[in-house]
Amino acid sequence: MSPGGPSMVVSGQLYPRPDRPSSLTPDTAVISPQDPTLLIGSSLQATCSVHGDLQGPTAEGLYWTLNGRRLPPELSRMLNASTLALALANLNGSRQQSGDNLVCHAQDGSILAGSCLYVGLPPEKPFNISCWSKNMKDLTCRWTPGAHGETFLHTNYSLKYKLRWYGQDNTCEEYHTVGPHSCHIPKDLALFTPYEIWVEATNRLGSARSDVLTLDILDVVTTDPPPDVHVSRVGGLEDQLSVRWVSPPALKDFLFQAKYQIRYRVEDSVDWKVVDDVSNQTSCRLAGLKPGTVYFVQVRCNPFGIYGSKKAGIWSEWSHPTAASTPRSGEHPNMPSSGPVRRELKQFLGWLKKHAYCSNLSFRLYDQWRAWMQKSHKTRNQDEGILPSGRRSSARGPAR
């Protein structure tokens, strides 16, 4: 659009005057073919016919432009007094999806007629359809367009679905929900019968259909990440943190064995450590951690085997990272530090580091052992007349 406001001064007209008189009426000239559709690489013969009387314009001096660029004169020739022909070969894909602008101009440059050229390729078969259902309430599907994607023409994608043994085809209506090639079916989904899902791609040059994907809603269920993830210290234990969460409320009424995964990393690292195989519980202890370090922890959920489905569901997103820090070494001087005990402790810790996973049994045992070690250490100190320091809070102090 031309910059600057309209002139209100010259001749009292608000409207910017055209440079050239407008000579075009609907009958002035016509280009043939009008709005053709062509395959890339094909040729085009076009004509611009001027409807003139004897005083009117003739084909003399006419010229062509394509997308605003004047075409070389050797591509045109006059067929007769009122017709200018054009020969284009080996056409490239259209510059814009609204069509290439082929224009026939009079000698003075004014536009006599125009035609939109649609040059492209038919669509290729879409593939890689994947779908998931959030809490069994809806279905979102994604696909990849045919191998080259770029057809140069507007290509319409339509996601279709139907229940396997009930004949009616349905069309998805909410597109572009998670990217350009996606669709969301918000309601009226049936369970216990598989769906057949496919994508149809259509453009001016043809259409293509993906392979049919058959799926059961119950096999592709995902849910929200577990809410209320809390990470806290385990007393004074400097290499452990306790993670607690709540099972996703949206699925709480459905019988299923949830699976969880926890991942954690040190504050300034990008490497996550993953704890797998957390089945059907809402707490876990991380062990073998570095003392005095800030950790970020996330949890995600998989509604495994929902309603008797034999398959794993789809993992939820990770919960928002929760941070906590392990106690520093030496924060609790009651820790045993004498020779042989230390050796044994080191061995135990080493074993633990290697097998850091969530097994409540082994931790209970370990805690009992540590509590016993402290007690015996305290007794030893008292016998020797050394009183414990002011920081009397036991190893089982309030969790932070």
Add this chain to the structure above:
Amino acid sequence: MLACLCTVLWHLPAVPALNRTGDPGPGPSIQKTYDLTRYLEHQLRSLAGTYLNYLGPPFNEPDFNPPRLGAETLPRATVNLEVWRSLNDKLRLTQNYEAYSHLLCHLRGLNRQAAAAELRRSLAHFCTSLQGLLGSIAGVMAALGYPLPQPLPGTEPTWAPGPAHSDFLQKMDDFWLLKELQTWLWRSAKDFNRLKKKMQPPAAAVTLHLGTHGF
């Protein structure tokens, strides 16, 4: 050339006239309408840029000036300066209201299936804003006690199956629609600025009075 069905616009719910006693007058709503025209002008600049790029060259070239064909039925912002100056308030407002009703109608009829989803969204958003401008103008008219223009029987715009319109001619129509919208928004800003000045209380007289007292 498309003709347009827009009975919805002609039957906007009647905006009740403001209570005259102690109210600030139509001033604030005139200011609001002025502000809206500036906002729409800004919105249109970016929308038009994107849309013309979608139409492709030469439509997006500066100073492109194709023949105006079917655009004859669009309401023209162009007016002789003296005529514009001498418009009474009612006529000034009515012309604005009728113009945007028609323009909105044409905008809504733009069937651009091939445009990217984002462009279609911008168009829809602009239509909503334009509808807001119409409501604002209606508010000013009601505050000043002018009736909203009603379509005369027979002149009411209706759908007529237009002649088969080539894609290129349609592109030219789209171009002129955007151009006319731009011109109208420029003009409306001046229309409402003029109305604003007219509605301002004459403060000058009071100052003079105080001045003479001092002598």
